[in-house]
Amino acid sequence: MxxxxxxxxxxxxxxxxxxxxxxxxxxxxxxxxxxxxxxxxxxxxxxxxxxxxxxxxxxxxxxNKSAILNALGARCLTDLRALLDQALSEDSLEIPFEALLDRVFSALHMFSIQNDGLFAAIAKSPTLGEFISAEQQFIDEIIRRLEFNLEHRTPNLEPKKRHIMAKTCVICAHALFETRQSEHHGALMLEAKTIIMAYLEPVLQNR
Amino acid sequence: MxxxxxxxxxxxxxxxxxxxxxxxxxxxxxxxxxxxxxxxxxxxxxxxxxxxxxxxxxxxxxxNKSAILNALGARCLTDLRALLDQALSEDSLEIPFEALLDRVFSALHMFSIQNDGLFAAIAKSPTLGEFISAEQQFIDEIIRRLEFNLEHRTPNLEPKKRHIMAKTCVICAHALFETRQSEHHGALMLEAKTIIMAYLEPVLQNR
Amino acid sequence: MxxxxxxxxxxxxxxxxxxxxxxxxxxxxxxxxxxxxxxxxxxxxxxxxxxxxxxxxxxxxxxNKSAILNALGARCLTDLRALLDQALSEDSLEIPFEALLDRVFSALHMFSIQNDGLFAAIAKSPTLGEFISAEQQFIDEIIRRLEFNLEHRTPNLEPKKRHIMAKTCVICAHALFETRQSEHHGALMLEAKTIIMAYLEPVLQNR
Amino acid sequence: MxxxxxxxxxxxxxxxxxxxxxxxxxxxxxxxxxxxxxxxxxxxxxxxxxxxxxxxxxxxxxxNKSAILNALGARCLTDLRALLDQALSEDSLEIPFEALLDRVFSALHMFSIQNDGLFAAIAKSPTLGEFISAEQQFIDEIIRRLEFNLEHRTPNLEPKKRHIMAKTCVICAHALFETRQSEHHGALMLEAKTIIMAYLEPVLQNR
DNA sequence: AATGAATGAGAATTCATTCAT
DNA sequence: AATGAATGAATTCTCATTCAT
CATH class of the missing domain: 1.10.10.60 (Homeodomain-like)
Structure with missing residues (x-):
């Protein structure tokens, strides 16, 4: 020994x-x-x-117990950021928006599978300011990235309007992805792309 | 006595x-x-x-403690149903879809103000089968009503597809309505109508 | 470790x-x-x-609280069995019945001193199925042992009658032993032998 | 009104x-x-x-709750005394002891049927000084009466010895009567007479 | 560093008893 | 006198956290 x-x-x-x-x-x-x-x-x-x-x-x-949750949250966030970084590399401003969505959604899908249910479980934790904000951070980050990407694609849009639209997209996508326990989970995730495309199409410059 | x-x-x-x-x-x-x-x-x-x-x-x-939550849940559900019944009266199949959405959303908005935050709070309660399912019941009910209404407006759609689309609409709307704590809550609720209209327009018979 | x-x-x-x-x-x-x-x-x-x-x-x-009582009961039972095993060893069928009673009673007396009052206290616990039955188990065990011993000593007796007589003996002895709080406790325990001898004498083969 | x-x-x-x-x-x-x-x-x-x-x-x-129990206890005691008074009327000193036992036991049997289980239930109540003593009172009373009756039937016995023997009888009979829940309850009650007769016979003057 | 026994504040719930009506 | 809603002390039991080994 x-x-x-x-x-x-x-x-x-x-x-x-x-x-x-x-x-x-x-x-x-x-x-x-x-x-x-x-x-x-x-x-x-x-x-x-x-x-x-x-x-x-x-x-x-x-x-303490919360610290464990925070660790888990932080880890999720790191994972997610890595996935997003990969999906939104250099060319993300040039490719058609639909292709971009495909990439991002496939990244998120992967993330969602890896972290199956954890996020949802965590999201349900009351009074967990710290981690709730981790989730929020995550959503906010996606919103920011989407907003940034849209800047080039929707130059005519008022910034505030753009922000709201980005937020709308992310919130809806998030909700559709978080239907794990429900029937048609797969189909609903696919609809995320459709509904977002339909929503943004009118304001997208080309495509 | x-x-x-x-x-x-x-x-x-x-x-x-x-x-x-x-x-x-x-x-x-x-x-x-x-x-x-x-x-x-x-x-x-x-x-x-x-x-x-x-x-x-x-x-x-x-x-016991759960009974209180259940009472609260039951009450919400009752309120909501009354509101919906009112909003979806007789003519709900004839009026333009957009007008229908206006009605429903204004009903939901009112509900959301009345029950400010409770639903969200309740939804966060882990392991509360009974009431969680009350929320689910509520969502399912709206989905069912929307689906039924869409039957007349989207006769060409496959039933399954219609179901999924209805679900998508409700999930997104719900998510956008549940942003009470976030900035732009009002604007986001308004976007619910826009995104749903954009999403359904292609399949709606007239308008 | x-x-x-x-x-x-x-x-x-x-x-x-x-x-x-x-x-x-x-x-x-x-x-x-x-x-x-x-x-x-x-x-x-x-x-x-x-x-x-x-x-x-x-x-x-x-x-939980009952578990403590059960532990106490189990312990009593174990103690008692050990004492009985010792008192009723090999020769218990050959020695005069009176000598046997002496042995058993002295064992029980010792037990009663060791567990002073506990048994009585426990026996008073209402709705304690588990332990009540431990006490019952204990009594039943003594009855069984006595019955078995009497088989050889009272061959002419009907089995059912023998069972009832054994039960009678044990119940009476038990009651006399459980007079701890009363005056004359010692004398009463001594009477147990007398009354049982008087009761069984007519049916005992020799002595 | x-x-x-x-x-x-x-x-x-x-x-x-x-x-x-x-x-x-x-x-x-x-x-x-x-x-x-x-x-x-x-x-x-x-x-x-x-x-x-x-x-x-x-x-x-x-x-308060105890008062109810006490009332019940007092009532039992009254009932019992009445029964005993009846059973132990004038001639109780002259009739054969066995006949006396028959009378008393049949009185007690009746009492036990009337009050089925209550006594046992009450006896199990811990910390009920007041009523426990009611039960004790009852037993003590029977002992006293038996002792008194035996004075004439066992003139040679030392008073103390007589007291102990009376006590022994009553305790045993009581125990045998309190086997309501057990098999052979009836037979055990009958054995009460047998065991007591066997026990007292040697000291009884005539019969 | 690891262990897990020990701690005790705190939570849910019950029920004898009171008292306004 | 009767009623039964209201009270809250008291009880069982849990679990996050500490600390001696």
Missing amino acids: RANTHILEVRKFPQQIRSQRRVEKILAAAIEVFREVGFETATTNEISARAEVSIGSLYQFYP | RANTHILEVRKFPQQIRSQRRVEKILAAAIEVFREVGFETATTNEISARAEVSIGSLYQFYP | RANTHILEVRKFPQQIRSQRRVEKILAAAIEVFREVGFETATTNEISARAEVSIGSLYQFYP | RANTHILEVRKFPQQIRSQRRVEKILAAAIEVFREVGFETATTNEISARAEVSIGSLYQFYP
Whole structure:
């Protein structure tokens, strides 16, 4: 047990790697539990038990229950940003808007599958200012990006009107994507593109 | 028990009127508290305190915390149905679709003002099968009514497609209406009509 | 977790020993409280306070108040069985019946002293199916053992009659033993032997 | 309602008769409830509901829950005394002891049927000093009467010994009578006589 | 760092009892 | 006298968090 400790300097890593794994396990367990019973009803004991980690360890990494949710939220946000960055690379201003939507929606779809239900679960958490705002941050970010992209495509539009239209698009798309539990989830996600195209078409310069 | 009740017109059924008021106070307090902290975090003690009613009285009317939420939900639903019935009276199949939307949205707007935030607060309550489904019931009902109305206006549409389109409209409208806390709430609600009209125009028979 | 346990002999499984003690304290306190006010009236807070243990700890060991009573009951039953096993060893069929009674009664007396009053207190607990049946189990067990022993000593007796006589003996003895609070408790316990001998003498083969 | 009030002086009675009935209903309901769930678990609300009497009325007659039990206890005691008085009339010192036992047991049997289960239910009520002592009073009274009767039948016995023997008899008989829920209840009650006769025979002067 | 036993504030709910009507 | 709505102290039990080991 203590035998190999001094052999290699690299030996410092394992701890960190273990910690890393621990954290992963905790977060994974937390997602599970939050999904099943919601944030308020979830207990840190249950999370630590599922993570096969002692409750003490859990608190070593996260000072309280909310912190776990925040970590999860932050992580979601990071993931999402990466996906968006990829989808909205250089040419995003040139390609037809419909193609852009395709890209973005496919990115969001992927995100939604990866984070299946977590977002919804989190969104239901009352009094979670911090993370609620993470979700809001996320939505706001998409709105901002869309708005920016539309600047070039709808030069005649008043900025305020453009903002509102962008917001409208994102809110609707978000709502249609968040129908996971409902029938026709797939079809509804597809409709997102249709309804947005129909909505924006009149103001889009070309296409 | 109720003897002598007719002697004085004043003070009709004092018990009942008082009880009525009590219940009102409890429900009003519950709305307040649910709004502020969400259902799970809300405490019956806090509710009874705000209602200036003893905790025992609260439990005389509602056997547990969920019952209060259910009462609130049921009440919302009733209100909403009445509003919709009014908005969708006899001529709702003949008038232009846009006019119909105006009516419905103004009804929903009124509802949304009356029940400001409650719905959203309730919707956030995790694991509240009963009332969550009340909200769902409400949405489903609007979808059904819209679908029915669209039958006459979009005779060429496949039923399934029509269903999905109706659902899409309602989901989007709902999402746009539920932005109370955000800036531009009013404008977003107005956009609901625009986006739905743009979306449905291609399939609407006349107008 | 248990690593290094062998390094020092001292401090063996501290957790377990402490826990053990805690449980003991809780049970002891519970006995005290149950005795004083009865099961229903006893409160878990009072028990934990007397045990000088936090209420949370109490619930860590026993999920609810009844569980404490059950633990107490189970323990009694175990104790009693051990005592009986000892008293009714191999030769119990050969020795004179009176000698057998002496043995059994002295075992029961010891038990009664050890568990002073607990049994009575428990027996008074209404609606405690589980433990009431533990007491019943205990009585039934003694009846069974006595019946079995009498088979050899009263071969002419109808089985049903034998069963009833055994039951009669045990019920009477039990009642006489459960007079702890009354004057002459000791004398009454002694009478148990007399009355049973008088009752059985006519049907006993030899002696 | 107020109309006939002044017609006859006798008119005062009805109130009393009604009250009487009310009290009867309350007591009857209380017996039912106590039997079903025991004293502690019984609620005054349940009792008043079953008695079809308002909770306020109940408290008009009995200042608290215990008072109801006490009333029930007192009543039992009265009933019992009457029965005993009848069974132990003048000639009770002359008739053979066995005949006496027959009389007493048949009286007790009747009592036990009339009060089926109430006694047992009451006996289980913890912390009911007052009524527990009613039961004790009852037992003590029987002991005293038996002791007195035995004075003439066992002149050679030491008084203390006689007291203990009387006590033994009563305790055993009581225990055998209180087996209502058990199989063989009838047979066990019959054994009471047998065991007591066997026990006392050696010291009884004649017979 | 890890463990998990221990803590205790706090929540839901009940029910004996009061008192305005 | 009767009624039953109202009261709120008291009880059971939970769970986030701490801390000795």
